[in-house]
Amino acid sequence: MSYALANNKPPEKAPDAVQVPSLPDQPMPNASLPSNNERMAGRLAQAVKSKQAQSILVGGLSLCLGILLWHLATLYKFNFFINFENIPSPLKVADAFVGHLAEPVFYTHILVSIRRILIAYGMAVLLGVAIGLAVGRSRLARAAVLPYIEVIRPIPAVAWIPLAILMWPTEESSIIYITFLGALFPIILNTIHGVEQTPEVMIRAALSLGANKLQVFWHVVLPAALPSIATGLAIGMGVSWFSLLAGEIISGQYGIGYFTWDAYSLINYPDIVVGMLVIGGLGTLSTFLIKVVTRPALRWKELQR
Amino acid sequence: MNTSVISIQHNLMQKHRQDSKERGHVSIESVGISFGEGTNRSIAVRETSLTIKPGEFVCILGPSGCGKSTLLNSVAGYVTPTTGRVLVDNEAVTGPGPDRGMVFQQYSLLPWKTVLENIAFGPRLAGHSAAECHSIARTFLAMIGLSKMEKRYPGELSGGMQQRVGIARALANYPSVLLMDEPFGALDAQTRLMMQESLLDIWSEFGTTVLFVTHDVDEAIFLADRILIMSASPGTVIADLQVELERPRQSEMATSEAFVALKRTCLQYIRAESMKAFELRECNA
Numbered sequence: 220m221s222y223a224l225a226n227n228k229p230p231e232k233a234p235d236a237v238q239v240p241s242l243p244d245q246p247m248p249n250a251s252l253p254s255n256n257e258r259m260a261g262r263l264a265q266a267v268k269s270k271q272a273q274s275i276l277v278g279g280l281s282l283c284l285g286i287l288l289w290h291l292a293t294l295y296k297f298n299f300f301i302n303f304e305n306i307p308s309p310l311k312v313a314d315a316f317v318g319h320l321a322e323p324v325f326y327t328h329i330l331v332s333i334r335r336i337l338i339a340y341g342m343a344v345l346l347g348v349a350i351g352l353a354v355g356r357s358r359l360a361r362a363a364v365l366p367y368i369e370v371i372r373p374i375p376a377v378a379w380i381p382l383a384i385l386m387w388p389t390e391e392s393s394i395i396y397i398t399f400l401g402a403l404f405p406i407i408l409n410t411i412h413g414v415e416q417t418p419e420v421m422i423r424a425a426l427s428l429g430a431n432k433l434q435v436f437w438h439v440v441l442p443a444a445l446p447s448i449a450t451g452l453a454i455g456m457g458v459s460w461f462s463l464l465a466g467e468i469i470s471g472q473y474g475i476g477y478f479t480w481d482a483y484s485l486i487n488y489p490d491i492v493v494g495m496l497v498i499g500g501l502g503t504l505s506t507f508l509i510k511v512v513t514r515p516a517l518r519w520k521e522l523q524r
Numbered sequence: 525m526n527t528s529v530i531s532i533q534h535n536l537m538q539k540h541r542q543d544s545k546e547r548g549h550v551s552i553e554s555v556g557i558s559f560g561e562g563t564n565r566s567i568a569v570r571e572t573s574l575t576i577k578p579g580e581f582v583c584i585l586g587p588s589g590c591g592k593s594t595l596l597n598s599v600a601g602y603v604t605p606t607t608g609r610v611l612v613d614n615e616a617v618t619g620p621g622p623d624r625g626m627v628f629q630q631y632s633l634l635p636w637k638t639v640l641e642n643i644a645f646g647p648r649l650a651g652h653s654a655a656e657c658h659s660i661a662r663t664f665l666a667m668i669g670l671s672k673m674e675k676r677y678p679g680e681l682s683g684g685m686q687q688r689v690g691i692a693r694a695l696a697n698y699p700s701v702l703l704m705d706e707p708f709g710a711l712d713a714q715t716r717l718m719m720q721e722s723l724l725d726i727w728s729e730f731g732t733t734v735l736f737v738t739h740d741v742d743e744a745i746f747l748a749d750r751i752l753i754m755s756a757s758p759g760t761v762i763a764d765l766q767v768e769l770e771r772p773r774q775s776e777m778a779t780s781e782a783f784v785a786l787k788r789t790c791l792q793y794i795r796a797e798s799m800k801a802f803e804l805r806e807c808n809a
């Protein structure tokens with residue numbers, strides 16, 4: 220086989236010769252300032268770094284300011300339309316939080332919630348992606364499933380509580396069901412969206428290379444949908460946490476949502492806020508984990524120009 | 525690379541060379557293609573018949589919207605003719621398949637696969653081992669001069685590079701027919717010339733039948749053994765011209781008498797058809 224074509228390369232890049240002589244290792248016409256470029260490059264790198272540092276700094280300051288305002292509002296019993304008279308101060312909340320850290324039952328609450336999330340979310344991922352793929356690919360599945368999605372999707376998790384209690388044999392299963400529903404819809408909808416985005420020309424190309432339907436699905440449709448699926452997974456994780464909070468109204472014993480509701484009925488105000496913040500923190504952390512886990516599968520996207 | 529892989533590949537190439545003298549016969553028999561039903565029904569291709577010999581390089585020229593892509597897609601198997609049939613090596617086309625490689629105008633590489641994986645995709649689907657697939661893919665990468673790019677993703681490549689990978693990917697299946705739908709239409713003039721020369725080099729090496737759609741008259745004359753000109757929509761082949769220029773083709777030939785004469789003929793046909801299409805639109809408006 221001839222390799223003659225290697226010489227016929229069209230010039231893809233600008234030829235190297237046209238490079239502007241601005242690299243540090245090349246002598247500048249003005250010899251008295253040899254490190255000018257280096258310094259500029261250094262400053263540029265610093266600027267980039269300091270930009271990141273800046274946004275972290277601003278973010279931190281903004282949070283601190285929020286806490287300070289909260290503190291002041293509770294300290295001076297701010298009461299104008301919004302009432303802070305009975306709201307616990309940040310210090311009291313921190314106090315309560317540190318106190319709970321010493322109690323094993325607090326960890327039980329958290330672990331029980333995490334377990335529910337894992338089961339409910341896991342099932343939502345399996346079912347949501349499967350349904351989304353089916354609906355995205357098959358007109359029949361679409362016609363059959365879409366009406367359900369449209370009707371059930373707008374129903375908030377709390378509204379499901381009575382029915383969930385009636386439907387499911389145990390409290391635990393009702394709570395998991397409600398959490399599952401919360402995660403399910405964002406995953407389904409984003410998967411459908413991803414599948415629909417698959418460029419037709421790529422499917423045709425695969426068919427002409429000898430792919431059968433299953434192979435088209437595996438090598439083309441699924442990877443094309445992956446970025447959108449990943450978005451759905453992250454959103455679904457967030458939603459499952461706030462559905463969990465609703466579901467744990469049912470629970471008579473454990474769960475961080477139960478902990479929060481219980482504090483409310485016992486008029487233990489600092490604990491309400493502790494519960495809220497723990498849920499917020501766990502939600503953020505788990506969403507972040509999902510993003511980290513899905514990232515390697517999307518590497519090709521980051522490289523795109 | 526181990527020796528058995530090399531010999532497998534060598535055999536494939538040998539076999540392809542021998543076969544290409546008999547493989548790649550295309551016959552389009554009274555093919556008519558229309559879309560839609562009832563009142564929405566529109567004819568895209570009027571009854572067309574033609575045959576293409578194995579190893580022939582045929583360009584299809586015609587005004588925009590005349591049905592060039594549709595006709596090509598019926599050979600590819602993406603579109604089923606409403607009447608008539610398409611035979612490739614005496615077998616009726618019923619759908620897309622690896623015996624007919626396709627190169628598109630839009631970039632159609634799989635962006636989540638590396639350049640090497642993209643080219644190896646066809647052989648992989650054909651059931652070759654991973655080592656064989658990579659070795660085949662590397663051979664084609666070398667042929668298009670992009671060996672250094674094997675680990676890159678398509679998104680990192682220029683348009684011209686992506687299109688060369690697309691050609692290599694189609695050829696890695698050793699197809700009997702290579703179908704190309706304005707493959708260089710999106711490239712700048714300079715890159716386009718280089719790509720045309722590359723394509724002719726690959727073709728002379730490979731000997732595959734090529735069916736190449738374009739609306740660039742110069743491109744058609746430079747590349748083809750034979751030019752088919754289609755009428756305005758709904759299109760059918762109205763002229764079948766032999767290109768009597770010797771091979772290998774040189775870019776200087778573009779000023780030769782034969783080239784210019786043929787170009788004039790083609791342009792006359794196309795202008796007449798474009799005028800018809802224009803008048804038709806005016807009447808309907």
Ligand SMILES: Nc1ncnc2c1ncn2[C@@H]1O[C@H](COP(=O)(O)OP(=O)(O)OP(=O)(O)O)[C@@H](O)[C@H]1O
Nearest residue numbers: 559560568587588589590591592593594595739757
């Ligand atoms: N899937 C389809 N459904 C309905 N009409 C179609 C379809 N594909 C093509 N057509 C119509 O068929 C006619 C021919 O289209 P085609 O794409 O084959 O033209 P073309 O010669 O390739 O044009 P161009 O030079 O612009 O690529 C057009 O009128 C087009 O609108």
Ligand SMILES: [Mg+2]
Nearest residue numbers: 592593594705
């Ligand atoms: Mg076209």
